[in-house]
Amino acid sequence: MFGEWLAKPAQPLQGIGSSIGAWRLAALAQADPLAALDRFEAAYLAQSYSDKPDAHEVAAEAGRILDQFVDDQARREILASQRIHLNVVTTLAPGLLGAHSTTLQMLGLIKIIAANAVSRGLFARCLQRVLFHAPGAVVKYHDDGFRTQYQPLALENLRAALLGTAAIPLVIAAVRDIPGGPPGTYLDGGLIDYHMDLPLAQPDGLMLLPHFSERVVPGWFDRYFKGRVPRHLDKALLLAPSAELLARLPNGKVPDRRDFAHYGKDNAARIRDWKKAIDECQRMADDWQRWLADGSLVGRIEPL
Structure with missing residues (x-):
């Protein structure tokens, strides 16, 4: 799709993603997207761990994978891309969830899971969205209850933003104090925006959502609730594998x-x-x- 069909779009595409989706977009925004995807695939397949890896070991392996396909040259290409403007969604974790102690993180996680079980609106009061965007281009959100800050991507923070958006709580160590962004602890952007049910302020065009499932879940913890359905897909095109x-x-x-x-x-x-x-x-x-x-x-x- 991106190597041929969208190789030369009529206008720059806004690529917005969280977690591993943002990593795919980082590959697609490079000068040779297919070669970058091949490097990503090879590095991802080769990951390995000890019998009981802690969050820091998994974070180190994630960093190794990222560096295999997003090196210094790739970062310059991503920032200069006129084909895909990269937008990386991260979650700024307050209070206990952002603590150094695993026990306190667990308590913080229980708190936000309980808040989300009550309502997504209450959940929105617990977390903050930070969107790192390509220089001069940003995808804006309508007000959806989450506090949202916008920060430009730069050579100094691109790697940290990509690591931050993939930092699954208690699985991958958090990233702290991303340069240029608000101080604090950064975690997986999928906590808020899991499957890209996005209340985007830009009404023109379509949102293309290459996905692994026919089900679109707003936030990471919403996957446990069948009633948490997407509300912003009126102009979305979903491409997903069939059950067969x-x-x-x-x-x-x-x-x-x-x-x-x-x-x-x-x-x-x-x-x-x-x-x-x-x-x-x-x-x-x-x-x-x-x-x-x-x-x-x-x-x-x-x-x-």
Whole structure:
């Protein structure tokens, strides 16, 4: 999609993402996006850990993966890109959730989970969104209850912002005091914006959402509540694998973090099955190219 179909868009695309989605966009915003994605894929497949890794070990491995495809040259390319303007969503964690102590972090996590169980509005009073954006370009949010700050990306903070947006609480160590941003503890942007149900202030155009599921969940903890449905997808185009394709994947699902426990020390088996999943997903690319070639793409769009 991004190597051919959107290789030369008529105007710059606004790429907005949290967590690993922001990392994909960081690859796509480089001068050679397909080569960057290949480096990302190779580094991600090769990750490995000790028997009981703590959050700092996982953070160090995340940093190794990131540096494999976002080096100094790549950061300059991302900041100068006129094809994709990168926007990275992070969560600024207050109080206990932002503490150094794991016990206090756990208590803080329990507090915000309880707040979210009551309502997303109460949850919004517990966290703050910080959006790091490409210089001179920013995606603005309508007021959705979350305090939102906007900070330009620069060579000095791009790496930290990408690490911060992927810092899963208690799993990956938080990033503290990102240069240029408000002081504090930064965690996974998906806590607030998980599947990009975004109340964007820019009304023009469509939002393209390449996704791993037909279900769109607003915030990370909303996945436990079937009633938490998206409210801002009127102009969104969702591209997701079918149930039939998912059933073909090893273990009948998209690979995820649980696989490290499932495969244990058999890292070779995990990498083998993750590669099988990648190969199976080539079917989506083949279908996409065929639909573009025969002009049937628009006719295949269905209401959400």
